[in-house]
Amino acid sequence: MKEKKISKSAVQRMPLYLDYLRSLLIKADVSQYISATAISNALNLGEVQVRKDLASISSLGKPKIGYSVLDLSRELEDFLGYSNVNEAVLVGAGKLGKALLNYQGFGQYGLRILAAFDRDAKVVGKTSEGKIIYPIEKFPQIIKKLGVKMGIITVPVQSAQSVCDLMIENKIAAIWNFANVSLKGRKGILIHNENMAVSLAVLSNHLRRYLDTNKKHGGK
Amino acid sequence: MKEKKISKSAVQRMPLYLDYLRSLLIKADVSQYISATAISNALNLGEVQVRKDLASISSLGKPKIGYSVLDLSRELEDFLGYSNVNEAVLVGAGKLGKALLNYQGFGQYGLRILAAFDRDAKVVGKTSEGKIIYPIEKFPQIIKKLGVKMGIITVPVQSAQSVCDLMIENKIAAIWNFANVSLKGRKGILIHNENMAVSLAVLSNHLRRYLDTNKKHGGK
DNA sequence: AATAAATCAGTAAAATTATACCGATAATGT
DNA sequence: ACATTATCGGTATAATTTTACTGATTTATT
Numbered sequence: 001m002k003e004k005k006i007s008k009s010a011v012q013r014m015p016l017y018l019d020y021l022r023s024l025l026i027k028a029d030v031s032q033y034i035s036a037t038a039i040s041n042a043l044n045l046g047e048v049q050v051r052k053d054l055a056s057i058s059s060l061g062k063p064k065i066g067y068s069v070l071d072l073s074r075e076l077e078d079f080l081g082y083s084n085v086n087e088a089v090l091v092g093a094g095k096l097g098k099a100l101l102n103y104q105g106f107g108q109y110g111l112r113i114l115a116a117f118d119r120d121a122k123v124v125g126k127t128s129e130g131k132i133i134y135p136i137e138k139f140p141q142i143i144k145k146l147g148v149k150m151g152i153i154t155v156p157v158q159s160a161q162s163v164c165d166l167m168i169e170n171k172i173a174a175i176w177n178f179a180n181v182s183l184k185g186r187k188g189i190l191i192h193n194e195n196m197a198v199s200l201a202v203l204s205n206h207l208r209r210y211l212d213t214n215k216k217h218g219g220k
Numbered sequence: 221m222k223e224k225k226i227s228k229s230a231v232q233r234m235p236l237y238l239d240y241l242r243s244l245l246i247k248a249d250v251s252q253y254i255s256a257t258a259i260s261n262a263l264n265l266g267e268v269q270v271r272k273d274l275a276s277i278s279s280l281g282k283p284k285i286g287y288s289v290l291d292l293s294r295e296l297e298d299f300l301g302y303s304n305v306n307e308a309v310l311v312g313a314g315k316l317g318k319a320l321l322n323y324q325g326f327g328q329y330g331l332r333i334l335a336a337f338d339r340d341a342k343v344v345g346k347t348s349e350g351k352i353i354y355p356i357e358k359f360p361q362i363i364k365k366l367g368v369k370m371g372i373i374t375v376p377v378q379s380a381q382s383v384c385d386l387m388i389e390n391k392i393a394a395i396w397n398f399a400n401v402s403l404k405g406r407k408g409i410l411i412h413n414e415n416m417a418v419s420l421a422v423l424s425n426h427l428r429r430y431l432d433t434n435k436k437h438g439g440k
Numbered sequence: 441a442a443t444a445a446a447t448c449a450g451t452a453a454a455a456t457t458a459t460a461c462c463g464a465t466a467a468t469g470t
Numbered sequence: 471a472c473a474t475t476a477t478c479g480g481t482a483t484a485a486t487t488t489t490a491c492t493g494a495t496t497t498a499t500t
Contacts, residue, residue: 009488015417046488052489105416109417149427174427174430176419181240207393266458272458282466283467285466
């Protein structure tokens with residue numbers, strides 16, 4: 001099995017495929033087949049792009065037939081790491097932090113948040129739906145024991161970088177950052193920023209151009 | 221002033237610049253200058269990339285000096301459309317919908333959610349922090365009156381596509397979708413999916429590769 | 441058995457995005 | 471005043487990503 005390189009953009013399309021396939025599995029029987037063409041129509045993506053993406057993680061596609069929906073789902077799950085659970089810890093048990101901590105939906109994507117940390121003694125120790133919130137001082141000790149490699153940051157802007165540093169010191173390799181700053185990491189460490197402002201930028205930029213065009217070219 | 225084309229990736233970096241500049245303005249006086257180089261260091265981005273991005277929206281950069289932090293912020297705000305408010309409506313006043321509706325932070329980014337819609341009569345009519353939730357049937361009528369062009373979707377998966385269609389029929393041009401499906405739009409209509417699964421895909425993919433590498437090459 | 445239709449998968453080309461390079465310019469120090 | 475330094479901004483190059491094309495493969499049809 002040769003290791004193909006998969007672009008980041010392609011990685012981001014994979015969960016869309018998986019979601020779609022899962023929806024098919026719910027609707028109909030498990031022995032269905034589907035073609036890249038059909039998927040591309042359903043998801044409004046380029047036919048070639050879908051075929052390329054799928055080819056990069058699977059080789060079960062049969063001409064004239066397509067892919068077994070079930071098998072392809074399995075392969076996507078494997079690729080995305082949903083089959084072997086991703087364990088994570090979370091720092092910052094405020095509003096957002098607690099919401100994520102208690103969010104059941106992550107299970108579907110193979111994510112399990114094992115523990116949370118906070119520096120506020122008031123929230124520490126309390127469990128919400130079985131999860132424990134530790135004082136931040138215990139971070140190194142507990143991370144070492146758990147061997148977790150993914151960290152979620154839900155602290156206010158000011159402390160985000162120091163939490164990030166703390167995580168990296170303790171061998172966290174992938175960081176999901178919900179604080180509204182772009183954090184400084186290190187080579188090999190992935191920092192993924194979940195920034196609503198970024199989304200808004202895309203949206204409002206589109207809107208501005210859209211409205212301009214319609215004004216200029218006399219759009220109705 | 222010639223219209224330069226700005227890549228989508230570049231657009232997504234703009235709010236990062238703006239956030240950083242704003243943080244500088246808070247910390248120090250308003251007559252500061254900053255260079256693209258300094259920004260690139262702070263945000264851990266390529267120097268050339270930052271300079272290019274800034275050049276595409278501003279021409280106030282002075283050699284040896286850099287940009288006026290305040291002026292550049294203004295230009296970024298203009299570009300991002302934060303200066304002239306973006307108005308939006310939201311469909312789906314469930315948990316997430318209400319959270320967004322009441323989230324104060326959007327103001328900072330020039331977003332104002334004017335009204336919400338839901339098909340459940342129980343939530344309709346009630347106001348939470350001054351916002352009104354209308355029955356979905358009134359959508360066409362009210363959108364027409366408000367002239368809003370941005371729509372936010374926070375309904376369950378099953379109804380997301382029909383809400384999307386409804387929005388497009390009523391001349392919404394940019395859709396921010398929080399439902400966990402990829403929606404089908406139409407040319408000219410932007411659909412931006414806020415999908416946590418996508419983020420998770422990026423993270424867990426990185427992690428898998430990271431762990432593999434460290435295993436193979438004997439990373440301690 | 442032969443033909444047609446649908447689809448995969450590999451290679452090539454095009455488009456997009458990021459990076460490198462270099463001359464011009466403004467401030468600073470000599 | 472002149473050299474030096476930091477920085478901008480444009481052009482050129484490289485890398486990445488998407489799209490197009492083509493041949494091979496499998497099923498259905500005549």
